[in-house]
Amino acid sequence: MDKITKVLINEEFCKECLYCINFCPTHVLESDLTKFNSRGFHPAKLVNEDGCIMCGICAQVCPEGAIEVFRIKEEVKK
Ligand code: SF4
Numbered sequence: 770m771d772k773i774t775k776v777l778i779n780e781e782f783c784k785e786c787l788y789c790i791n792f793c794p795t796h797v798l799e800s801d802l803t804k805f806n807s808r809g810f811h812p813a814k815l816v817n818e819d820g821c822i823m824c825g826i827c828a829q830v831c832p833e834g835a836i837e838v839f840r841i842k843e844e845v846k847k
């Protein structure tokens with residue numbers, strides 16, 4: 770396994786539209802029902818990092834621009 774997935778979700782931007790959750794092909798996003806952001810929404814959360822295939826769809830469909838997906842490969846030793 771040489772990938773490290775980084776899905777960053779800006780919780781404050783989230784308006785709980787559920788687009789990212791519904792469009793994620795591997796169903797690894799959920800609303801975090803344990804918290805509210807300052808606008809009163811449950812923010813989206815990545816619940817299974819290993820299940821993320823780094824497709825970037827969540828970032829593309831988010832109308833708030835709340836998600837960034839980074840694809841980070843492990844650095845080769847110098
Ligand atoms: S990058 Fe793709 S697989 Fe990963 S959380 Fe987003 S939509 Fe799901």
Ligand code: SF4
Pocket residue numbers: 778782783784785786787788789790812813830831832833834835836
């Ligand atoms: S698509 Fe964006 S605004 Fe909608 S639930 Fe996901 S992170 Fe929140």
